[in-house]
Amino acid sequence: MWSFSKIANIIHEWLSQTFNVTWTTIIEMVIAGVAVISLFAVLGLVLVIMERKVSAWMQIRLGPNRVGPKGLLQSLADTLKLLVKEGMTPNGADKFLFNLAPFIAMMVAMLLLAPIAFAKDFQLWDLNIGVLYVSAISSISVISILMAGWASNNKYSLLGAMRSGAQIVSYELSAGLSVLAIVVLTGSLQLSEIVNSQANGWWIFKGHIPAIIAFITFIIAVTAETNRAPFDLAEAESELTAGFHTEYSGMKFALFFLAEYANVFIVCAIGATLFLGGWMPFHIGNWNGFNNIMDWIPSSVWFFGKTFFLIFLIMWFRWTFPRLRIDQLLNLEWKYLLPISMVNILLVTAMAILKWHF
């Protein structure tokens, strides 16, 4: 049967027979880069149409239904529109930083793809501290937002960027702590080992209530970190026009938009890897027949299924909760989420030492 790891191995063998080691590495890097870029293009198209359909479904309306069958080509048409639009740079802006910021946002999102296991044995870079890598790189994304907000030379943009900075820096704490809960249970920071430790059950089932609490805090924190409603104060339309990307138009705006969706995908992929077992199929104890049927489903389908379920969850938040005020947002993090996740990590540590998990 064909699988991602098999295709990767065939390509690797063919390349190493034809070229020497240096060229093989370089060509493989180029292939990985092209694959990442095309994955992002497809993700952008799929997630935009998904968001619009989900929002329409939540609000009992039809959503886009003109372009293509059932409106499925709508996001393609939107992309075409954004591509041919003129990308304006305001006169008072810091031109270099203004044009650089959207690319930084995209680069950060692309770097985050490196340690994610998309299928069995299919991973770009299985470094031994994958979890820390993700939290480190995702903290860089705030720099691109601050850059965009400051370089626009616009009060709305600067305020949006400042809010976003405060938000990302504070929610990083509880996201990190809830990720640490799983690290404590697994005893490893390597994403492939975390996935392998869930072969006999996902952590959300094996870890009892503390794992569920960690999962909930993780989802809330990453929703805030990706600047999505109900935490989208950085671009609150009713107060700040469009926040940090007020002055952006055309393709540069589209890059910010794409980076947001890519970040949503990545945090959901991390959530799926840590709590829902990544590419591990769903198994129930000793039901061998059931387990064999589940094993028959390809690992990539499991991974993308779980990831898209979490993405749907985050979209669900967006279209059902009203936006928080800035003081409510910071209270939620510092007075509720952070203490809860600190106590939770103590519980998880006790559980891991006493071996109470399955």
Place this chain on the structure above:
Amino acid sequence: MNVTEILFWILSALAIASALMVVLSKNPVHSVLWLIMVFFAISGHYILLNAQFLFIVNLIVYAGAIMVLFLFVIMLMNLNTDTEPQKNKWLKVAGVVAGGCLMLVFVAALKSSGTQQVQMGEGNIGLIENLGKALFNEYVLPFEISSVLFLSAMVGAVVIGKKGD
């Protein structure tokens, strides 16, 4: 030249060029952003040395936290050439002399250290397992004391921040 060497030269050139730009750029926000570039290049060197944990910590602490704080403060202060008082010429000369002295010390220290071959991509002291063991076995007391120091700094910051009430 293999890939490691090519990467080493690219990263070194990037680090030195960005470090120069930190000093040379007129706008303080640009300086901070170039400093972030320097940290990235140095983190790349850590990866080449197989010190992945140091790479991550360098990014989290410097590029992720400290530099974001710098950016916050500098962006909020809105430093411009026309609003800021310009330093006089002698101060600049004094700065150059002080910096030159520091460089002299560094060069002297490097010269006396002798040449050592660094093996790229090998060695495992920078991996989190070995680092953790070293920190919690050999250096557990200094480690705990320094964490108390951080706590006291944090309490101090809160006390100063609360002064207005």
